[in-house]
Amino acid sequence: MVGSKLLPRDISTLPAPQTSKRMLLRGGAIISMDPQIGNLASGDILIEGDRIAAIGPSIQADDAEIVDARSSIVLPGLIDTHRHAWEGQLRRINPNAATLENYCNATHFSYATHYRPRDTYVGNLLTALGCIDAGITTIVDNSHNARSPDHSDAAVEALLDAGIRAVHAPGAPLTGEWDKSSWPADLERLQAKYASRRESLVTLAMMSQIDRDTWAVARRLGLRIVTEFFGAEMAAELPALQRDGLLGADNIFNHCTGVPEAGWEILHQSGVSVNVCPRSDAHYALENGMCAFQIARDYDIKPALSVDNESSYSGDLFMEMRVAFYLQRSAGQGRRYLGHQAVPDAITVQDLLEAATLSGARVAGLGDRTGSLTLGKQADIVMIRTDALNLYPSNNAFGTVVHAAERSNVDTVIIGGRIRKRHGVVLDLNLSRLEAATEESRNHLFEAVGHRPGPFDDSFIFQP
Template sequence: MSTSSPKRILFKSATLLTMDPDVGNCDHADLLVEGAKIAAIGRNLVADGAELIDASDAIILPGFIDAHRHAWQGVLRQLMPNVASLDAYVQDTHMTLGPHFRPQDHHIGNLLTAWGSLDAGTTTLVDASHNARSPEHTDACLDALAETGIRALHMPGRPLAGAWAEHWPHDLERLKAQRFASDDQLLSLGIFVTPDPALWTVARRIGLRMLTEFLGPMAPMLAGVKDHLGPDNIFNHCTALPDDAWQLLADKDVRVTVDPRSDAQYALADGIFAWQAAIDHGIRPGIGTDLETAYGGDMLTELRVAFSLQRALVQSRRYRGEETAPAPVTVEALLRAATIDGARVAGLDHKTGSLTIGKEADLILIRTTDIGLVATNNAVGAVMHAADRSNIDTVMVAGRFRKRNGKLLDVDLTHLRQAAEASVQHLFAAVGYRPDRLAETFGPLSSAVHPVWTGG
């Protein structure tokens, strides 16, 4: 990773969306970065020797927190755009292709996911790596994430199919000792696991956050684990949970993420992302993009889908005359979900998620001079409803530029593309699949008998 960024950088006269209620949003304001951290926010700041960046035509906000992502699947982009069930996805990715992933395939998958995320303004990933086939596979994932300079909570999990090294979960102790002895780094370690108090005990002994994918049909399992739940648990999806399950999660301060596109695409329980249910029970969820096997992985698109889905559901209830129908979601609420609330899910809100003096400088700068943003009349509205990755001029993680002047830094795109193509060719050849880029579905793999998924 490049260390070329100057030690002091002063962004001048920007529109700041801080996500910090004590600071508030500011117009024509300055932001000073010293080293890895935000040193000052205010008007007419002076910093001798700092590099000055004119941000008078820009919106600056915290980098997005993708609170649920499977980065290892980066080489499977848009493989199954019409997939309509979770079982079909599991069959094709985990049961068929997953066993043939080598460490180098994990490496390139994580590179593609991380660089694509940075390009689109995501500075932090909660990486659910549920194909940790060997220690070498996990090391390859971590090496790739470190190479890009993204911030990530990497959470290895047991593969669903095929022979594997059976090193998990005890290999987590090696990782914690060798690679995570200090908390003062961009990468942190967690565990991807089913609802299992014994494994949760192992994770807590090592000091790891625990991620569990959880759907309504799994709710009866909570009776056996309720005394073991806590704020270091992350429950993802949570579609179709009954009220008593939601109340338990709220009482135990369990962190929740929702995934608007994947919940519908893969028919996760009732397919309705659980934003409103979480809010109704006093839980502020993070937002995840999940994976790219069907669609793209940028947070701006995810937020627009979330806004439209929640608005459609609520407006329908209001039209039917439901007196208890909730208020329509606001752009501000969803932007908080994609920044500070996502950071809280990851246990990183002391470091990132808001523009706060003393926090690390994870931020994005959106230029409003592009034609789609000219005559912008509301900054949050512009971010949520109009901006796309092409408008993201600058991305900074811990005070270091990862994208500048609209271009990613320190990445060899030619080499990256060649490595990705080689990985895809290996995986397809291993299962005898001949790709058809114009096919409506994945092809013969989708016709196999589908196993019953139990939340792994």
């Protein structure tokens, strides 16, 4: 068990939810991502408890708390389907990383081996709060540093304290000393303690490379399986996995770079869930450095988007949408310029927002709960103010969100009917205590590896 003395639990403390509360978002431009609802130039959304109760041009609800959504775009919360939240205090530790090895040296092979449960808590809390600040209401937490049951408890407690919707996927560390007896045996305990509560915002998955035994444990428990998947060597295992019935929609494959055409056909036939990493794949030189967004679409797979980590760059999903947009446009134009006949249609801002919402919810296994503004779904909603200098005038709602909005324009974030950010400020947060806890954790990790990066270092020089 993780005791309160091990964790700085007074950083972010949510009040008890009020399930009977009614809230009316009034007068916003609504992007619903639900074809049955459509989009409204000006409309209202009624929230009852944690659910969306009504959407329309004008809703009468005299007893509801009124949230003024005028001069705002109201849309579903963004969904990041692949985030290593435990690395929160390592933000931009290695901005010029040129390879996957550089990334691993700056995380797994150095600091990760010295993480205490409180470091996991701080990293996860900092990441989750940063996501909320940037309009991300759901993450799939790829926690591949689960060194003990206490570390896993700390990770989940941080997600709960932040108030974010999360799929927590603990995974075995890559190196160092850790409690091998707890993996994957600890999953059943975690499921009973946290994920069995239907009202909880946190559900459970497993992070594992291709391993038939651990995959069997996940499937016995009904958990989704998250795998870092790229390169010809991993792709070569797909035919046998398909033959043995070991691939399905409960598989979440990250990256998917370097997969040959035959492999993509197997992913399509098996219904494997795919997310792509526009910045990460280029930054860390995975295969040809091009994210698999378009090739997934070529095989009728709708990929989700993911940030991956913050050890080199920012944690917002707005940038992932933009990078994916321009990479796809650039690759298509390059083929057209060279005279190729098979050139994909140019991507649209609507396509990218779908990847960041609806497709993200499906990949996370949460399509019945979030991803669109749909009656009966949980109220995961973001309001973007359009009267700021960088957005005004907003002549196209989709274009404003995908091409121009940034964290500072996110006025309000609602998760499960609870307001987590309002008027541009994340609520229920003691920022000074968060900073103090982060500094304590970071200093511990720096001292543990005997390295203190300077503020102007251009590379991470630690070698294991």
